[in-house]
Amino acid sequence: MTRKTRRLWLVIACVACLGTAATLVLRAFSSDIVFFVTPSQVAASPPPKDRTVKLGGMVVAGSVHRERHGETPVATFDVTDGQAAVSVHYEGILPDLFREGQSVVAIGTANSAHDFTASEVLAKHDETYMPKEVAEALKKSGKWDPRFGPPPSAASWNSMTVQDARKDMTAPAAAPAPAQTTTQPAP
Amino acid sequence: MLSPELGHYALALACVLAAVQGILPLIGAHRRDPRLMALAPGLAIGQLIGLVTAFACLIHAAVTDDFSVQNVAANSAVSKPLLYKITGVWGNHEGSILLWALILGLCGAAVAAFGRNLPSALRARVIAILGLVATGFELFCLTTSDPFARVWPAPMEGQGMNPLLQDPGLAFHPPILYTGYVGFAVPFAFAIAALIEGRVDAAWGRWVRPWAVAAWCFLTCGIAMGSWWSYYVLGWGGYWFWDPVENASLIPWLTGTALIHSAIVVEKREALKIWTVLLAIGTFSFSLSGTFLVRSGILNSVHAFANDPARGIFILGLLGLVIGGSLALFAYRAPSLTAGGLFAPLSREGALVLNNILLCSLCAVVLTGTMYPPFMSLLFDRTISVGKPFFDATTIPLALPLFIFMGFGPMLPWKRAQLWPVLNRLWLAAGLTVVAALVATRQLSGVLPVLCAAAAIWIMVSCATDIATRIQLFRVSLATSLHRLRGLPRAIIGTAIAHTGVAITVLGLAGMSQAQHRIVEVPTGSTQTLAGYEWTLTDVHSEPGPNYTAMVATIEIRRNGQLVTVLRPSKRSFNTQNQTTTDVAIHTNLLSDLYGVLGDSHGTEGHMTYVLRLHYNPLAPWMWLGALVMAFGGALSLSDRRVRVGAPRRAASSVQPASTQGNNA
Numbered sequence: 001m002t003r004k005t006r007r008l009w010l011v012i013a014c015v016a017c018l019g020t021a022a023t024l025v026l027r028a029f030s031s032d033i034v035f036f037v038t039p040s041q042v043a044a045s046p047p048p049k050d051r052t053v054k055l056g057g058m059v060v061a062g063s064v065h066r067e068r069h070g071e072t073p074v075a076t077f078d079v080t081d082g083q084a085a086v087s088v089h090y091e092g093i094l095p096d097l098f099r100e101g102q103s104v105v106a107i108g109t110a111n112s113a114h115d116f117t118a119s120e121v122l123a124k125h126d127e128t129y130m131p132k133e134v135a136e137a138l139k140k141s142g143k144w145d146p147r148f149g150p151p152p153s154a155a156s157w158n159s160m161t162v163q164d165a166r167k168d169m170t171a172p173a174a175a176p177a178p179a180q181t182t183t184q185p186a187p
Numbered sequence: 188m189l190s191p192e193l194g195h196y197a198l199a200l201a202c203v204l205a206a207v208q209g210i211l212p213l214i215g216a217h218r219r220d221p222r223l224m225a226l227a228p229g230l231a232i233g234q235l236i237g238l239v240t241a242f243a244c245l246i247h248a249a250v251t252d253d254f255s256v257q258n259v260a261a262n263s264a265v266s267k268p269l270l271y272k273i274t275g276v277w278g279n280h281e282g283s284i285l286l287w288a289l290i291l292g293l294c295g296a297a298v299a300a301f302g303r304n305l306p307s308a309l310r311a312r313v314i315a316i317l318g319l320v321a322t323g324f325e326l327f328c329l330t331t332s333d334p335f336a337r338v339w340p341a342p343m344e345g346q347g348m349n350p351l352l353q354d355p356g357l358a359f360h361p362p363i364l365y366t367g368y369v370g371f372a373v374p375f376a377f378a379i380a381a382l383i384e385g386r387v388d389a390a391w392g393r394w395v396r397p398w399a400v401a402a403w404c405f406l407t408c409g410i411a412m413g414s415w416w417s418y419y420v421l422g423w424g425g426y427w428f429w430d431p432v433e434n435a436s437l438i439p440w441l442t443g444t445a446l447i448h449s450a451i452v453v454e455k456r457e458a459l460k461i462w463t464v465l466l467a468i469g470t471f472s473f474s475l476s477g478t479f480l481v482r483s484g485i486l487n488s489v490h491a492f493a494n495d496p497a498r499g500i501f502i503l504g505l506l507g508l509v510i511g512g513s514l515a516l517f518a519y520r521a522p523s524l525t526a527g528g529l530f531a532p533l534s535r536e537g538a539l540v541l542n543n544i545l546l547c548s549l550c551a552v553v554l555t556g557t558m559y560p561p562f563m564s565l566l567f568d569r570t571i572s573v574g575k576p577f578f579d580a581t582t583i584p585l586a587l588p589l590f591i592f593m594g595f596g597p598m599l600p601w602k603r604a605q606l607w608p609v610l611n612r613l614w615l616a617a618g619l620t621v622v623a624a625l626v627a628t629r630q631l632s633g634v635l636p637v638l639c640a641a642a643a644i645w646i647m648v649s650c651a652t653d654i655a656t657r658i659q660l661f662r663v664s665l666a667t668s669l670h671r672l673r674g675l676p677r678a679i680i681g682t683a684i685a686h687t688g689v690a691i692t693v694l695g696l697a698g699m700s701q702a703q704h705r706i707v708e709v710p711t712g713s714t715q716t717l718a719g720y721e722w723t724l725t726d727v728h729s730e731p732g733p734n735y736t737a738m739v740a741t742i743e744i745r746r747n748g749q750l751v752t753v754l755r756p757s758k759r760s761f762n763t764q765n766q767t768t769t770d771v772a773i774h775t776n777l778l779s780d781l782y783g784v785l786g787d788s789h790g791t792e793g794h795m796t797y798v799l800r801l802h803y804n805p806l807a808p809w810m811w812l813g814a815l816v817m818a819f820g821g822a823l824s825l826s827d828r829r830v831r832v833g834a835p836r837r838a839a840s841s842v843q844p845a846s847t848q849g850n851n852a
Contacts, residue, residue: 002529009532013544017585021548024581025555032577036570054572066789071715073708073786073798092706093786093798096767 034107040083046110054107055088055116057081061100079104079116086110090118097123191256194244195335198285201237201292202325204230208295208318212311216383224311228299231314234321235296238289242276245285245334249276255341258282258334264347266734266762274358275348280498281334283361287478288324290362290369295321298373298398305394312380313373320372323505331498350735350761350768356416364409364436368474370402371443374450375471378464379513382520387460392453395467397825399450403443404821410436411814422771422784424704424802426810429578434557435477441550442470445543447821452539456601458527459540466543468517472510478502531603538596545589552581583635590642590693593686594649597679598656612656616648631701640697646690650683678824685820692813698779698806708789708798718803720781721745727788727797735759737770740785740797744774754783756799777812780804 036054037047047053056079063078063085075094078085088106098104098121108118208230215223245258249272254260262279263272271278277286295317302310328334352358377395381387413436418426427433446466452459530536556573563569594616598609623644627637655661657679658671672680705717714723726741739757743750754772761768774781786798 003526006529006532009537010540013532013541017544017548018551021552021581021585024584025552028577028580029559032573032580034572034574036572066787068708068796071707071709071713073706093784093800096769 037110038081038083039079039086040081042086042110042116043084043113046113049109049111052107052109052119054105055079055086055110055118056103056105057086059098059100059102059104060085063087064100079106086114086116088116088118088121090121092121094121095123099123189240189244189247191244191248191253191335191337194241194248195333197237197240197244198288198325198335199329201234201241201288202322202329204234204237205292205318205321205325208234209315209322210318212315212318216308216311216315219308221307224307227311227314227318230318231292231295231299234318235289235292238285238292238325241335242285242289245282246273246276248335249273252345253341254343254345255337255339256334257336257338260338260342260345262348263345264734265344267348267353268733270355271348271353271358275352277361278348278352278357281328281332283365284324284328284332285334286362287365287369288321288328290365291317291321291324291372294369294373298376302394309377309380309384309391309394312383313376316376316379317372320376320509323508327498327501327505331501347734347761350759350766354416354420356412356420360409360412360416363405363412367402367404367406367409368436368439368477370398370405371439371446371467371471371474373398373402374446374467375513378467379516381464382516385520385523387453387464387524389454389457392450392455392457392460392463395463396447396450396454399443399447399467399470400821400825403440403447404818404825406436406440406443407814407818407821410440411811415811418807419771419773420768422769422800424702424782424784424800424804426699426807429556429573429575431557432477434553435473438550438553438557439470439473439477441546441553442466442473445546445550446470448539448542448546452536453527456528456530456536458530458536459543460527461521461524462543464521464524465517468510468513472506472513475506475509528602530601533599533606534604535596535599535601537604538592538599541592542589542596545585545592549582549585549589552585553578556581579635583639587638587642590639590646590689593689594645597682597686598649598653612652613649616645616652619648620645627697631697633700636697636700639693643690643693643697646693647687650686650690654680654683677827681820681822681824681827683820684823685817688813688816688818688820690813691809691816695806695809695811695813698809699804702802702804702807704800704802706786706798706800708796710794710796715799715801717801719746720751720803722783722799722801724797724799727785727795730757732759735761738785738788740783740799742772742783742799742801744781752781754781756783756785758785775808777808778806780807 034052034054035047036056039055039057042055058080060078060080063076065076067074069091072091073093075090075092076087077090077100078087080086088108090106090108102123105122106116106118107120107122108116110116208227211223211230212227215221215226245256247253248256249259249263250269252259252263252265252272254263258279258281262275262282267275276282295314298310298313298317302313305313374395377391377398381391410433413433414426417423417428417433446463449459449463449466453463556577560571560573563571595609595613598612620641624637624641627640631637631640654672654675657675658668660668663671703718705715707715709715709724711724711726714721716722721744723743723745724740725743728739730737730739737757737759739755742754742756744752744754752774754774756772757770759768759770760766769784769786772783780802782802782804784800784802786800788795788797790796
């Protein structure tokens with residue numbers, strides 16, 4: 001075994017392993033990546049039904065309805081970026097920090113331009129913190145320009161969203177008043 | 188006495204001492220001046236005393252509720268239990284950086300204390316490099332995140348700690364994880380010192396390996412504890428989120444695992460020297476980047492509590508200096524390191540090389556998956572996320588060959604091996620693996636879980652076979668075998684135990700892939716069936732806690748009418764922060780976990796319904812048990828005689844095959 005043949009073996013092993021790794025990564029990139037979409041993107045062109053996406057935006061105040069199908073809890077709520085609203089259907093427990101008028105990320109599939117089935121709903125740890133994706137969505141929709149100060153607080157954004165989003169909304173489940181109390185148990 | 192000002196002063200003093208510790212011994216080692224070199228241990232211990240004083244002052248301020256200290260006011264409250272007042276010190280940004288510096292100081296002092304038999308120049312350089320890194324972190328602490336800053340007027344009550352962090356698991360998780368991260372600074376310092384000296388030999392490998400193994404044990408425990416915390420506190424039913432922060436701890440663990448294996452080759456055969464030095468640099472760089480990712484928030488993550496660009500820029504600069512500087516030095520000096528011993532592809536060295544290549548490929552995959560989303564959003568303004576499906580599809584196929592080679596790698600002799608004698612010993616393991624695969628096909632659904640379960644059995648049986656062959660079990664009398672077992676180097680037993688730990692974890696992961704859950708909304712008195720158990724919600728009532736009020740549910744679990752256990756999951760409302768947390772109830776019999784979460788309640792008095800999430804998690808405890816076994820194996824090999832007796836003198840010639848017990852050629 002000379003130094004040269006050993007090097008050859010090393011190179012072959014490296015190329016084989018890294019090649020496999022690269023193939024696996026590329027294959028997974030084409031099928032397993034989850035894209036982030038805003039409600040207006042879903043409304044404009046809904047993603048394919050078998051494609052998992054992340055939908056991010058604000059929960060429209062007063063749009064949360066909870067009911068029971070048999071023994072399964074079902075929640076429906078509207079998510080908006082100020083341009084369009086998408087109705088989200090979710091079977092399961094909403095996270096502790098889920099609030100009307102605050103940011104939320106729903107992971108699932110879009111059934112149509114206004115109908116979304118979530119398999120998971122995420123609300124962030126911190127109540128004042130806005131997820132980066134949601135902040136981006138707000139910037140894109142023109143509701144918030146970072147040059148003119150910090151993002152609107154959850155409370156003002158809440159009422160602003162409801163009124164502004166209503167104009168564009170085709171779904172009838174709009175909130176009557178921004179000041180409605182949440183259905184969460186008071187902490 | 189222990190005032191915040193004293194703490195601030197002690198921290199500044201430690202920073203200055205660290206800077207001196209980073210400069211004078213380096214000059215001394217360069218000029219071969221024994222007086223300057225002899226300064227290193229004293230300075231390292233002095234720095235540690237400063238840091239301990241600073242840390243004690245911060246703990247004192249937290250325990251005595253000194254809300255004039257901004258850090259305490261922002262993170263503590265009078266009503267907080269004493270344990271969390273102490274552990275809350277490192278539950279926030281400023282305190283955790285101070286803890287990081289303290290552990291780095293401890294590492295420097297440990298090298299000073301235990302490195303007596305190192306050549307004086309090498310020891311001076313190692314301590315000096317640790318001093319330089321410490322200077323950077325202590326400057327960061329002093330300039331951008333001062334834990335002792337006062338606030339005026341002092342508030343009467345603090346804002347309290349995030350209730351999610353008020354948990355014993357998370358309280359002790361950061362110190363252990365940080366010890367793992369920071370511990371890799373020592374192999375890093377050894378690597379830099381070796382590059383400055385231009386000399387890496389077997390003795391170097393033997394000195395650096397215990398430090399790497401110790402850090403690796405802590406990192407393993409730290410990652411397992413983090414995952415366990417996420418399992419039983421966050422209550423989402425899973426154990427690993429593939430969150431950037433979690434990946435940031437997994438990446439140095441993968442390269443660190445590669446490092447402790449390649450250092451064996453340096454120690455035994457003087458090969459792979461340049462590669463080991465690079466791994467030591469890389470592992471610490473990834474550890475540093477891990478902190479950077481957590482602290483800067485460039486990766487959006489559920490863990491990113493602190494988002495502050497000024498800190499991010501400082502850390503980025505520090506990171507650039509440490510990583511860029513060390514890689515530049517590596518590029519400049521590595522060619523002068525001589526290549527080492529020859530070996531055939533089929534040999535212990537060859538197996539360890541393959542282990543390194545596979546671990547580094549895994550690391551590359553995890554790194555790609557973690558960095559791709561921020562990269563895409565930065566360059567193409569597309570927001571994407573990469574989650575469990577991606578990592579499952581990429582990491583498991585790469586891990587499976589690793590598991591297979593793990594079985595027979597330790598049996599191969601050094602230099603050159605014959606495949607047949609080794610395979611001959613593994614008939615039993617192969618047979619049992621096939622049986623396990625057949626059983627698993629009936630029990631588990633999905634191809635990958637079956638393969639993983641079979642691979643785990645393969646690893647366990649081949650580890651047992653390896654030890655059995657070494658002690659000649661059933662060939663000589665049992666007493667002789669036991670005697671031989673006692674005579675085996677602990678490093679070999681440690682290896683077998685650590686590998687078995689991997690197998691236990693893999694079995695746990697395979698079991699967890701079969702977890703079942705149900706989400707129901709029911710009134711009290713109703714019964715659900717899940718995984719053969721009947722779960723009855725008998726009662727929900729409220730209970731006061733020290734700084735919260737809890738709503739506690741009682742779920743009785745029966746199997747065939749026999750009461751198995753009573754779960755009491757609860758939902759806690761914290762008064763200070765206006766926050767609620769869910770408190771998961773878990774019953775484990777070590778083979779499976781019964782896991783209950785209480786959700787919202789709806790309806791009016793007398794007609795209340797409660798949302799419950801019920802999980803059946805087979806083999807879940809094995810995942811963390813396996814990690815503990817891995818760490819125990821590492822610790823056992825640290826107690827090996829060769830390490831305890833102390834490192835040998837550096838051989839005059841570089842030929843040094845040392846312990847013949849280790850190789851069974």
